[in-house]
Amino acid sequence: MAEIKRVGVLGCGLMGSGIAQVCAAAGYDTLVREVSDELCERGIGGISKQLGKSVEKGKMAAEDRDAIVGRLRGTTKLEDLADCDIIIEAVVEDLAMKNEMWRTLDAVCGPDTIFASNTSSLTIADMAAATKRPERMVGLHFFNPVPVMKLVEVVKTIATDAQVFDTAFEFARSLGKEPIVCKDNSGFVVNLLLVPYMMDAIRCLEQGVATTEDIDKGMRLGTGYPMGPFVLCDFVGLDTLDKIGGIMFDEYKEKRYASPPLLKRMVSLGYYGRKSGKGFYDYSGAEPKPMP
Numbered sequence: 001m002a003e004i005k006r007v008g009v010l011g012c013g014l015m016g017s018g019i020a021q022v023c024a025a026a027g028y029d030t031l032v033r034e035v036s037d038e039l040c041e042r043g044i045g046g047i048s049k050q051l052g053k054s055v056e057k058g059k060m061a062a063e064d065r066d067a068i069v070g071r072l073r074g075t076t077k078l079e080d081l082a083d084c085d086i087i088i089e090a091v092v093e094d095l096a097m098k099n100e101m102w103r104t105l106d107a108v109c110g111p112d113t114i115f116a117s118n119t120s121s122l123t124i125a126d127m128a129a130a131t132k133r134p135e136r137m138v139g140l141h142f143f144n145p146v147p148v149m150k151l152v153e154v155v156k157t158i159a160t161d162a163q164v165f166d167t168a169f170e171f172a173r174s175l176g177k178e179p180i181v182c183k184d185n186s187g188f189v190v191n192l193l194l195v196p197y198m199m200d201a202i203r204c205l206e207q208g209v210a211t212t213e214d215i216d217k218g219m220r221l222g223t224g225y226p227m228g229p230f231v232l233c234d235f236v237g238l239d240t241l242d243k244i245g246g247i248m249f250d251e252y253k254e255k256r257y258a259s260p261p262l263l264k265r266m267v268s269l270g271y272y273g274r275k276s277g278k279g280f281y282d283y284s285g286a287e288p289k290p291m292p
């Protein structure tokens with residue numbers, strides 16, 4: 001099994017920062033690439049703040065937090081990731097943008113570097129095809145919030161080398177996660193089932209089956225889900241859900257993945273969920289309130 005010491009993470013947003021945090025916490029030297037110094041600082045600053053909360057709760061020693069933050073570095077240059085053993089991409093769901101990065105990295109990284117994508121809905125093969133190392137490309141799909149959620153979907157394409165896959169699988173385990181093996185289909189396992197569920201909840205609301213709160217309450221108390229579907233939609237981000245659903249609809253041409261009109265209108269108006277302060281709930285007060 002190839003040894004992994006240095007990890008590169010592309011993107012330090014919600015998912016990228018979570019991935020960088022768990023990699024650094026597991027002892028890996030972690031280099032995060034963002035498009036500006038400001039975004040690097042904001043991302044690493046956010047991780048430090050998140051770890052600070054654990055220190056305040058007495059769940060982590062201050063020295064451990066400092067050691068984790070000490071293993072994190074930021075850069076704006078893709079070339080700086082040249083000597084990473086594995087690079088995990090967590091940028092927006094835009095195949096052209098992702099592939100432009102992979103092409104640059106393919107040219108500067110050593111032949112052994114493993115390329116991994118945290119894509120939610122694109123296929124890994126469509127990224128592997130942009131590189132000259134399709135056999136070294138896998139999916140490593142994490143879940144939000146990354147430091148808390150135990151699952152990682154480890155995705156093999158028809159071209160992935162078996163040893164590369166095993167290294168990626170063990171790497172996910174070394175982060176304290178529970179990996180599962182997935183085929184390279186759009187949505188893998190979880191989003192294949194979760195996206196239609198969230199879209200159906202929105203269709204229920206459109207049809208007046210019940211109120212936002214009651215649909216959420218129904219699924220929480222009736223099935224034991226930690227969040228109802230609308231709280232979850234707002235948590236994932238409505239723009240993200242719309243984008244993922246669009247990619248999956250293009251792939252399968254099945255209505256269950258398509259964004260219902262209400263979701264499209266909300267995205268047009270900038271109702272992105274928690275991150276924008278408005279989604280199916282309004283987050284401007286002390287407690288979230290369902291939107292009228």
Ligand code: 3HC
Pocket residue numbers: 050057059119120142143144145146147148149191226227232236
């Ligand atoms: N980052 C880091 N830690 C967080 C966090 C965050 N954003 N949110 C909560 N936590 C931590 C808390 O600090 C707390 O830690 P502690 O036990 O050490 O004190 C712990 O999680 C529990 O938090 P809370 O008590 O505040 O809240 P809950 O018990 O309600 O748990 C939750 C919060 C873990 C988010 C839970 O509601 C949950 O599991 N929700 C479902 C999340 C989910 O389904 N995620 C998948 C989304 S789909 C996806 O990511 C795929 C993508 O491709 C779309």
